[in-house]
Amino acid sequence: MKELKLRYLLLGSMVDSIGMSFVWPLTTVYMHNILGHSLTIVGIVLLLNSVASIIGSFTAGQLFDKHDGYYLLLGGIVFTALSMLVLVFSNKWPVYPIMLVLIGLGTGWIMAFVNALGTTVHSRDGRFVFNMIYFVQNLGVMVGTAIVGIMFKDNVAPLFAVATALYVVFFFVAALNYHVKREIPKSQHQMDPDAKVASKTEKLPHINSLVMYTLFISLFLIWIFYQQWNSNISVYMLSLHIPLKNYSFLWTVNGFFILIVQALLSWQGGKIFKDPFHQVYFGMLFLIASFVILVFAKQYIAFVLAMIILTIGEAVTFPQIPAIANLLSPYGMKGRYQGLASSFPSAGRALGPLVGSLIIDTLSFVSLFVVAAVIIALILFVNIAMIERSKHELTEYN
Secondary structure, eight states: OOOOHHHHHHHHHHHHHHHHHHHHHHHIIIIIIISSHHHHHHHHHHHHHHHHHHHHHHHHHHHHTSOOOOHHHHHHHHHHHHHHHHHHHSSTHHHHHHHHHHHHHHHHHHHHHHHHHHTOOSOOOHHHHHHOOOOHHHHHHHHHHHHHHHOOOOOOHHHHHHHHHHHHHHHHHHHHHHOOOOOSSOOESSSSSSSSOTTTTTTOOOHHHHHHHHHHHHHHHHHHHHGGGGHHHHHHEEEEEEEEHHHHHHHHHHHHHHHHHHHHHHHHHHHHHHHHHHHHHHHHHHHHHHHHHHHHHHHHEEEEEHHHHHHHHHHHTTTTHHHHHHHHHHHGGHHHHHHHHHHHHHHHHHHHHHHHHHHHHOOHHHHHHHHHHHHHHHHHHHHHHHHHHHHOOEEEEE
């Protein structure tokens, strides 16, 4: 095979996403309610899980450019499946947290390789590829969390047995379809048509690196505040006497609107946003608006509205940044920058609950929402000021 077929990459990505989503929804409940450990201990374990994911993503991205990604990905799938399998037979303390950290390492590794392999699909537009990857990953999360809700009682063994089986399926999908020859794309040009064509061995232009790191740092900061929806906002809603089941329903709303927005972008995204950077700016505006609504939210309907607007913002912004990284990185560096595109969000997810708790303890919940809106607005301003000024100097690699 000369090129990885997108449908097989999407199938593998969705199976992986379903398997991963078996972990995070039940960790806090299982460790706190069943194993009897404090929320502080649970937070430390989740932090270590995120740090391991960062290490896995970064390392995988570096290795993709230098070695055969096919065997490295298969190794990551086997490693993750074995970690899941251990939890089928032994899921008490301290085996559970140890395996959770190893699963974080494996899933971060796999995620970086999936994104890196997306850069090798030249038959479809890069923006379409990454929108579709994001689409199926969120579809997988919806399916996975629904299965957890149905299956989980007090025993996690059946869930990890299903997760192990899913990674076995993923292994065979990858083994049969992912061994393709990586070729240098024939078309390499610059956004400025009069500029010099870049070669395979040329050093990454400084301006390309600057723009990508600006976007990665932006993603890191945005995820710190986005993560409040996974942690502190549930506590705030309970303080307003809004039932926990209503908070849980917000994630159903989130998944539903992600599917709608991603379907629209996959169908008409190139026509709606001619400039990929404009899509990022547009999404950030929605992220800002969602936190502004939270400042004034007292009734449940306001939280639903904030979630809808947040979802539109994330679905427009998040998949676009790895697509831009693909566009701005040369052939021999694509794995490295896709690894970074996975690592920075993981770092934001790791620090988010801690940062949010510190702001709440020092100030208040409303102050947290104000800080989030202001910081993301500053991020938007910096991105527009820096990127629009230097956009014509960027080198584009198809």
